[in-house]
Amino acid sequence: MVATTTRQQIVEAADKRFYERGFEATSFADIAAVVGLSRGNFYYHFKTKDEILEAVIAHRLSKTRAMLDAWEVEGKTPTDRIRSFINILIMNQAKIMAHGCPVGTLCNELAKLDHVAKNRAAELFTLFRNWLSRQFRDIGHDTGADEFAMHILMRSQGVAALATAFRDEAFVRREVEDMCQWLTAQQPTSSPK
Amino acid sequence: MVATTTRQQIVEAADKRFYERGFEATSFADIAAVVGLSRGNFYYHFKTKDEILEAVIAHRLSKTRAMLDAWEVEGKTPTDRIRSFINILIMNQAKIMAHGCPVGTLCNELAKLDHVAKNRAAELFTLFRNWLSRQFRDIGHDTGADEFAMHILMRSQGVAALATAFRDEAFVRREVEDMCQWLTAQQPTSSPK
C-alpha cells in the first residue's frame, strides 16, 4: 500500500476544488478543511496559491499522460484510440454538465486572470493534441494530422461548453455520434493514388 | 445626445470587467474606480454583486438581440446571416484569444459557482440558438433546424476555447472556413424527392 502523503492529499483536494469551483473561488481554508489540516500547517507544504496551482497542473499532466498511455495499450487501431478520446464526453457527462471540461475551464480562467501559469495549463491541451496528432499519422495521414487533432479537440471543447450551459444529454450523444462518423470518414482511401 | 446615467456606466464597466477578468475576480472597487465613483456611492445603485450581474446579463441580452436584428436586416439570405454569426470568430479574434467567448466563459464560471444566475446567463446562448434555428428553418430545414443550430454554436464555442489556449490565428481561420463549407453543404437539395 502506498502511504498517501499530506502533500499529495492537498494536491488532490485542490485539483478537485479547482475543477468544481474554480481557481479563484477556492480558498486555502477550503482545501485545508477537506484534507483535515489547519490553515497554518498548510504553509508548511505550499507557500503560495500559485505553488499549489503549479502542483495541480503537474499532477493533471501526469494523470493525463497515464490515461493516454492506457488508451494506447487498450485501443487496437488508431481509430479505436481516438474513439476513447471522444468517449470521455460520455464517460464524464455528469461532471462536464456540472463543471465543464477540466482543461478548457482552467485555461479560460487563467487566461482571464492573465496568470503566469496560463501557458503551463495549456500544456494539458498540447498533450491531447500531440497524442491525437500521432493517432492520425498512424491512420495514414502524413499531412494534416495536426489539423485533424485540433479539429477533434475543438469539437470536444464545444460539446463540453454547451453541455454545461444546456445540460442536454441527447445533444451530447448526438454530437459524439457525429464526431465518430466524421472520424470514420477521415480514413484515407485504401485505393492506390 | 443621450445622457449616460451613472447606472449605465456601472453596468458597462462591470460588463467589460466581467468579460476581461471574470465575475469572481472583479471587485466593487474595481468597477467603481473605472466609473470614477467611491465604493460607498456604489451601493446607492446596486445593493449586491448579484444585482450587478443580473443587470450585466440583461444588458448583454439586449445588446445581443440588437445584433441579431441587425444581422437579420443586413443578410440577404439565411445562409448569409449564419455567416455573420460564424464571422464573429474573426471579427473578435483578438478579444477571444485574450478572454475567450463572453457567453461561454460566463456560463462556465457561473456553473462552477452554482450561481443562481447560471440559467439566466444561458439565455444568451438560447438567443443565438433560436436565431440560428430560425435561419436554418428559413433555408428549408423543416426538421433538424435546432440540431443544426446547436452544431454551429458548438463549433464556435470549441474554436473560441482553443483560440484562447493556443492563440493560433491560422487555426481560427481554418476552422471558420470549415464551418462555412459545412454550412454550404447543408443546403437542402433543390431536386424533388
Next chain:
DNA sequence: GTCTATACGAAGATAGAC
C-alpha cells in the same frame, strides 16, 4: 510535521453626513 495564534489587506456591505 502539525498545531494555535495572529497579522494584514481586500472585499462585500452599511450608516450617515453633505
Next chain:
DNA sequence: GTCTATCTTCGTATAGAC
C-alpha cells in the same frame, strides 16, 4: 446622488509552540 467612515468577513500569509 455622492461622499467619508466604519463594520465584518474572508483570504493570504507568518511566527512560534508542541
